[in-house]
Amino acid sequence: MNFAPSPLPETEPPHDCPNCPRLVAFRNELRAEFPTWWNAPVPAFGDPDAWLGIIGLAPGKHGANRTGRPFTGDFAGQLLYETLGKFGLAEGVFAAKPDDGLKLNGAIIINAVKCLPPQNKPTPEEIRTCRPFVESQLAELPKARIFIALGQIAHQTSVKLLGGRLPKAKFGHLAEHVMPDGRILIDSYHCSRYNQNTRVLTPEMFEEVFARALELRRSIAAA
Template structure:
């Protein structure tokens, strides 16, 4: 079992009924893989984080299987290596939820809590799930956020009170929200983006380096 959420009272129920398409996939996978998590994936990290990381949704063989964001799939290797490089984690990432890894100063919050078919949530599913991500992003003291990919960017802008026409997505783009919080965009650390060269480890690290640079200034 994954560790408990660091933000109790902000998570959907284990059998959240809100999105019929996601519920159907969850039920299918519970039959095919009864030993997997197969449920909404809770946030993972430090409830007193200065940095909030807004992801997209659980990966089928990653978080949907293990119950912890970015744990057990290709994207997690780069994510947790980068967090370790910037001193944002304690312990060793071993691709499983019971490896004892802890985040220090950072928290990962997904825009959509349940696995969507083909890793592509519909706009309605993103809207339906947004209250959970909204509650979590606004329950932490973070003044700096990183959005992973365009869908996460759109959710993050709305959650943080910004306006999408004024906040265009782009790798390393920065957006200052009305209350002074800052959102930094990154391409998602997916296998596809890494394998196609759209995102390199150096590009991903540059986003976190900028977040560290801004800490204490916003």
């Protein structure tokens, strides 16, 4: 399998990042069971000149942990990349594999936690430990003035790294938070299989988030 390179290679954790013992042990188990999978910290994917930053939770076992590209190979990615394409933020055909040639235009995807956690549930310590990598990536995106957080954990990480305060920035679908430096964070329910199957998140609700991001971009450009 050909794996997608990171648009921000100098900011990524090492392939054998040792920082979280529980995640390292899980990674080693999966490397023994599935030696052809990526099984490593998943790099960012997208446009290094992005105006929009999308912050996810963590790699999925059969998705990004297998393919090495965020939201690629699992149920959640289908809705995300279809929506990005609909709003002109992706070009090419999404075929759920890292060498499908898909490109993002004006957007970049970064996970709050770079490695796969058991049961898709990172611990608070693992989230904190991974935060410096995300922070360094955001620092390399000076054109990104609008961010979308997919889910509660991504929201918390985004607020802290963008300089906001969590007590004043409560998570809610389509909630908007203006950070001290003027950057804007929009919340979305995560596009997980569970949220889609239970109709917590519908395609229409998800599209509203990206439509609002584009509206805000136009407002910023016109100011």
